Every structure is written in structure tokens, then in C-alpha cells.
Amino acid sequence: MYRIRLAAPAALLAALVLPAQAAAHGIGQRADLPIPVWLFAWAAALVLVASFVALTVLWPKPVIAGLKERLLGRAPLALEMLAGLLGVCGFAVIVYAGLAGSQTPTANLAPTAIFVLVWVGIPFLSVVFGDVFNVISPWRAVGRGLGWAISRISGGLPAPMAYPERLGRWPAALTIFAFAWIELVWSGRESPSSLAIAALLYAAIMLIGMSCFGAEKWCRNADGFGVAFSLFALLAPLDWEGRRCSLRAPIVGALKMPQVPGSVAVVCVMIGSTSFDGFSQGAIWTGAGGLAQSLTDSFSSAGFSDATSVELAYTVGLLLIVALVSGLYRLAVIGMCRTGAGKPPVDELARSFAHTLIPIAFAYIVAHYFSLLLFQGQAAVFLVSDPLGDGSDIFGTSTSAIDYSLLGANAIWYVQVAALVIGHVAGLVLAHDRALATWADPRVAVRSQYWMLTVMVAFTCIGLWLLSAAAS
Amino acid sequence: MHRPLAPLGGSVVNLPLAHAGHWYHVLLYLAPILLIGAGLWWSSRREAKRDKSDGSDG
Known part of the structure; x- marks a missing residue:
């Protein structure tokens, strides 16, 4: 009995201190780490605290807004048109492959192109080269092309309706949530033809919206993909205004994030949906008697079919994690608001600091999908040669x-940890600079950021826990 | 870890603790958040008090 009493705590202790394994997200490899995974969370928290102290001492007044950009040049109109044409052709190929090709997800170009190359690949391109999606967006290219053609034929376009300012970026937040739902919840997500139909429906909604409110206004507010990728592009050292390209310091472009209704929701949905992707692979969600099972059972007993019950359970999970992320951010803002004199309204402060979440959203994408892009991204080499999965070999690469x-x-694990730490330190830098610009007294500004630091530490530790949970 | 207790009223009851293996490690990730949060809260209160006393002195 005594041995048993000793064995239980000893086993627990061993589980805590022994080196742990971590898996690359989405890919079945396992890391053999020299220290337990949770120690990475402690180390990352220490890095954030040290960065906060360094910012307090070395960064006494706001500087980011005063940084200048250097004009590099203008891209030719032909390049923009070519990029738009490429986007339209790419979209057409993906949709055609989804509808006419093999319905085996790994043999068809559509699922890999949508979930890996576009959703994960474009954020990586955006943080390096700027807003690439803006020029390759198929619906924007078609909308602008049609608008140009109609105005040439009929001698002018009717003025678009005024976009309701109250809506702001809420349609984009809803779009991103809907895409995350398709990716993580929908039972038809692995069917290439279902994905192709969803893509066509989305393109139709975009074209209708653009025809009502104008291409630019609609794409900047309601196109979830365009909005999400444009936020990541704000972190890039290249700033595109039309075809004009300027060079700037990385991440400082985040200050340009529009402070409109729904802007906080966009970043919270991005972080929340990525977090749910990790959480839904962990034991708390999927384990025997886990949350997924309990919720599914509840819906089944309420009379829903098995498939619908699973979808409802996952929908609840996705909503809860998005709500948790939004709640944590709201907590930080309320805390900031209570800190000092001259308190701005909570909603105003929430929008004012929303840009600090952009590097975190990107860090979560790197941490969760880097390995997916690295490995599944290679599938594009053979899928472009055989997009329908019918044995063709267009470019001679179908056997790769x-x-x-x-x-x-x-x-991969070290890349994931580095991404989370760098992303959160970047968030702290942006928040510190914005606090100094918001509160006249630097001491109050620093104190207001205690809350933000706590939330950043929370996001970092939760991010690392999610990665380790996905591995367990 | 998933150990059912004796049937109670015809159904199997699982103690939440029986699932501890699923969640005990979460505490290790929560600890730095709680430590840093508590430390900053305490520091914030102390600074606010000091500011108030500085104000009343002046």
C-alpha cells in the first residue's frame, strides 16, 4: 500500500519533469525535446516579462507613428493586370478540379489549394511582400474588370450605394468564422466538389456585394480573405498604396489598421479559430469522456442525427474558444481603462489596441500551420501536374x-516556439508604443500595460499548451 | 484514467478527478499566467497607493 502511495505522486512527478514529446501540427512527426514542453511556456513568459521591462526603460515616448517610409518605386499596370488574371485562372482551375476531378481529397488540387496554399501560404507571402492577395484576388479582379468594361460600353457606372459604416468589418469577421467552420467543423470539408461549390457561392456573394457598394469598399470590409491577408500585410516591410511601393520597418504598418466596427472581431476570430484547431486535437476535447463526446451526446439525446450532433458540438467549441479569446482581450482593455486618468471609452480603447493582436494572429498561424505548409505544401508540385487526380502529367511533376x-x-517545434514568442513580443512593442501615445503620463501608460502583458503571457502559454495538447 | 464508479440509478458515473490525466498539465501552463498576473496586480496597487500618497503630500 505504501508503495502504491509513493508510486502515484512519483509517476505524476515523472510525467511533469521528464522530457516531453511534441508533434508538428497536422503532420504525424514527434519531437524529442530535451526539456518538458511546459518549461518552454515558463521560458516564454520570462522572455515577455524581460521584454516588457526593457521597453519600460528604453522606450520612453511613442516613436512608431513618426517613422518614415522610403519610396521604392511603382509597379507597372500590366503587372497588376497579370496578377489579377493569374488569380482568376487559379480560381477557375481550383473550382474545375473540385467539380470535375477525383473526389479523393489528397488526389484533388482543390482541398490543398484552398486550405494550405491560400489560407496558410498567403499569410506567409503577405508578411514578406505586402498585400499580395489584393492584386491576385479573383473576385476583385473580375469586379474591377467588369466595372471597367461596363463603364466603357455604357459610358459610365452608376454610383455605388453607401456602405453602412456601422457594419464596418463585421461581414469579414463572419466570413472568417464561416471559413473556419468549413475547415474545422463541416463534415463536407474533405469533399472537393463541396469545397468548389462553396468557393463559387462565396465568389458570387463577393460580386453582388461589389456591384452594390463598389469593389474597393466591399473588398476592404466584407471580403474575409482580403481583410485577413491585408492585416498580415501590415506587418510587411513593403507597403503598397495602389501600385506605389515603399519600404518601412517590419510590423510598424500595424498602426495603419483601420479602427472600424468589427476590427477587433476579425483578429479575435482569426486567433480563436486557430486556437480551436489546436484545442480540438487535444485530449480535453477528443479524449474518452472529453468535451466533444459530452456535447455530441447531449445533442444526440436532443434528437439530432449523429453527424449533425458532431457538427453542433464542434460549432459550440469553436464559438467558445473565439469567445474566450475575445474575453481575454476585453479583460485587458477593461484593465487598461481602469488604470489611469483620462480614461478613453472601452470600445474606443479596444479598437485602438486591436492592431497589437495582428502579430499574435500570425504567430498562431506559424505555430499551428508551419509544418502543414512545409509538408503538405509540397503536394502542390504533383497536384498542379495532375489537378483532377486522373493520372495526367501536365508539367512532368506528377510523380514527385x-x-x-x-x-x-x-x-519545427523550435520554429513554433520562436514564432509565438516573437509574435507576442511584437504585440507588446505595439501596445507599449500605443499606450505612450494614449496616456500623457508615461508611468500611467506603463501601468496600463500590466494588463496587456498578462494577456500576452496568457496567449503565449495557451498557444504552447495547445501545441502540446495537439501532440498528446 | 477513465474509471467508472459503481452504477448509480442504472447509469455509470465518472468522477471529474478520474480525468485528471487529461488536464493536470494545464496547471503548469496556467502557473506563469497566474504568477505574473498576481505580481503585476500587486505592483499596480502599490504604485497607485504611492501616487496617491505623493499627491496628498504635495
């Missing part, structure tokens, strides 16, 4: 395979 030895599991 995914090289899983490209990067080891440990290296």
Missing part, C-alpha cells in the same frame, strides 16, 4: 513526392 525529411520535428 512529399519529402518529410526536409525539417526535423525538433526544428
